[in-house]
Amino acid sequence: MIEMILHYGFMQRALAAGVIIGVVSPIVGLFLVVRRLSLIADALAHVTLSGVAAGLLLQKQFPAFQALNPMVSGMVFSLTASVFVERLRRLYRSYQELAIPVILSGGIGLGVVLISAADGFNVDVAGYLFGSILAVGESELWVIIGTGVLAGLVICFFYKELFALSFDEESAVLSGIPRRLVHLLFSLVVALVITASIRVVGILLVSGLITLPVAASLQIATSFRQALWLSVLFAQISVLSGLAAAFYFDWASGGTIVLVSVLILLAVAGGKRLIRPGSGKTGAA
Amino acid sequence: MGETVLKMEGIDFSFDHQTVLEGVDLEIQKGDFLALVGPNGSGKSTLLKLALGALKPDRGKVSLFGVPLRRFRDWSRIGYVSQKANSFNRDFPATVREVVASGLYGKLGLFRRMKKEDWKRVEEAIKQVGLESLSRRNIGKLSGGQQQRAFIARALVSDPEFLILDEPTVGVDTRSVDEFYRLLAHLHRKKGMSLLLVTHDIGVVTTYVNRIACLNRRLFFHGDTDEFVGREKEVFTAAYGHPVQVVEHAH
Ligand SMILES: Nc1ncnc2c1ncn2[C@@H]1O[C@H](COP(=O)(O)OP(=O)(O)OP(=O)(O)O)[C@@H](O)[C@H]1O
Ligand SMILES: [Mg+2]
Numbered sequence: 296m297i298e299m300i301l302h303y304g305f306m307q308r309a310l311a312a313g314v315i316i317g318v319v320s321p322i323v324g325l326f327l328v329v330r331r332l333s334l335i336a337d338a339l340a341h342v343t344l345s346g347v348a349a350g351l352l353l354q355k356q357f358p359a360f361q362a363l364n365p366m367v368s369g370m371v372f373s374l375t376a377s378v379f380v381e382r383l384r385r386l387y388r389s390y391q392e393l394a395i396p397v398i399l400s401g402g403i404g405l406g407v408v409l410i411s412a413a414d415g416f417n418v419d420v421a422g423y424l425f426g427s428i429l430a431v432g433e434s435e436l437w438v439i440i441g442t443g444v445l446a447g448l449v450i451c452f453f454y455k456e457l458f459a460l461s462f463d464e465e466s467a468v469l470s471g472i473p474r475r476l477v478h479l480l481f482s483l484v485v486a487l488v489i490t491a492s493i494r495v496v497g498i499l500l501v502s503g504l505i506t507l508p509v510a511a512s513l514q515i516a517t518s519f520r521q522a523l524w525l526s527v528l529f530a531q532i533s534v535l536s537g538l539a540a541a542f543y544f545d546w547a548s549g550g551t552i553v554l555v556s557v558l559i560l561l562a563v564a565g566g567k568r569l570i571r572p573g574s575g576k577t578g579a580a
Numbered sequence: 581m582g583e584t585v586l587k588m589e590g591i592d593f594s595f596d597h598q599t600v601l602e603g604v605d606l607e608i609q610k611g612d613f614l615a616l617v618g619p620n621g622s623g624k625s626t627l628l629k630l631a632l633g634a635l636k637p638d639r640g641k642v643s644l645f646g647v648p649l650r651r652f653r654d655w656s657r658i659g660y661v662s663q664k665a666n667s668f669n670r671d672f673p674a675t676v677r678e679v680v681a682s683g684l685y686g687k688l689g690l691f692r693r694m695k696k697e698d699w700k701r702v703e704e705a706i707k708q709v710g711l712e713s714l715s716r717r718n719i720g721k722l723s724g725g726q727q728q729r730a731f732i733a734r735a736l737v738s739d740p741e742f743l744i745l746d747e748p749t750v751g752v753d754t755r756s757v758d759e760f761y762r763l764l765a766h767l768h769r770k771k772g773m774s775l776l777l778v779t780h781d782i783g784v785v786t787t788y789v790n791r792i793a794c795l796n797r798r799l800f801f802h803g804d805t806d807e808f809v810g811r812e813k814e815v816f817t818a819a820y821g822h823p824v825q826v827v828e829h830a831h
Contacts, residue, residue: 329672452691459682462674465662469632470686470738471655513673517718522673 342402346372426497656687659735
């Protein structure tokens, strides 16, 4: 059966894209969540929208840009924004999350203006908003593979620095870890991963794929390594379910992926309470 | 006379025009165990941050191991436990081992992974603070005193020559406090480590340290413990603005 599915070129591309995104998004997400920055994913996704709109507009107005993939212009926009997030964060020491709505609403505003200025595109903007894993094209798959390799390299090589900075930034810096360099590289990776994920889950749901598997893993992980592997495992289950749902039932892949992630989160949280009653994090003291 | 571990000369510092430190000179020789005391808000933590280069003085010079701070790179020779170490995210997914290991990362440098012998050092540091039975537990699930010890292990794992501790015994029960000071005394005497300890336990600490500095914006005392013990009333009245009850621990 699997052979039959893989007979289709679009299925091969969808599977490859899904597996790659299902590895890198939750890993990047884990580092964002533990630093309480998970909303950055949302902000950058919305900036990507304006980048995609800018790309489409260029295509429409200037024939020279026919070959430009809007994902590339989306990537350029979110890379630029990710650098600004770091800047803005430093501007407000105790309101670091303030950077997020600034970038998010700026991105949406620009995106909407560009779309209206173009007076309609002949491509489906909804495909970017909600994602469609079965529509991943060849050039897009290459962008996703490149992103996966780059993200993998940065996370492997800077794993210990990223961990130390996430747990206790002050001590990490004083022990000689180059904060700026590591943060800069990481924010660039975040921007790349988000843009690459958009094809799979869509702009509106990217932050779900980045944070939900992590949220589930945090319920049960004692160590950072465990949290890492569990969130990748949960993300893979979600992405593959989304792919299957899209293939067999023609359901929206992005929506299915996020719904399965929510179900996993509920199951993990529920299972934890069943096994160890009273050990849940209820919040109220 | 041995090597000078830390030398601060004529340090002035202010936060947004509010003067916090004025003309502070502090010196720590190799093998010294110095207690830095002073009332809340007297600038103790600020002075440590200046010593570590996390803040820049308005005036004055800082050098570590004889090297001007600007050019100092050997951060692994120094261990630091911040006053805020205990205010980390309690739901952070990390074990004691992982947190202690992160104390080695700066020393290892970029692109080098943890090797077997590095993990052995991590286990040793954990053993030194008596947490070996909890090394694979989640750090957020430990008691406040146990967490504090984990942070000390993180500072010790890179085998520093100079250890800086900012009020490490806050929230630690009396028995553990005594145990903790014995650990510091051991590091000082047996390992020849130099220590700088910020504390409010003035009574206890005079039995362990050989140098005392008393700070309140400027230094009111900086010298040997023996000399201090005779003059403590007068020094404290000057620095705190009122006499201070020195509580001795029953041993
Ligand atoms: N980040 C900051 N911004 C502005 N002022 C600050 C800052 N940190 C400290 N201060 C001020 O500097 C002064 C010295 O603070 P510091 O933390 O060094 O005191 P401390 O001696 O460590 O006190 P404690 O015993 O309470 O820890 C205080 O008046 C404080 O209000
Ligand atoms: Mg302090």
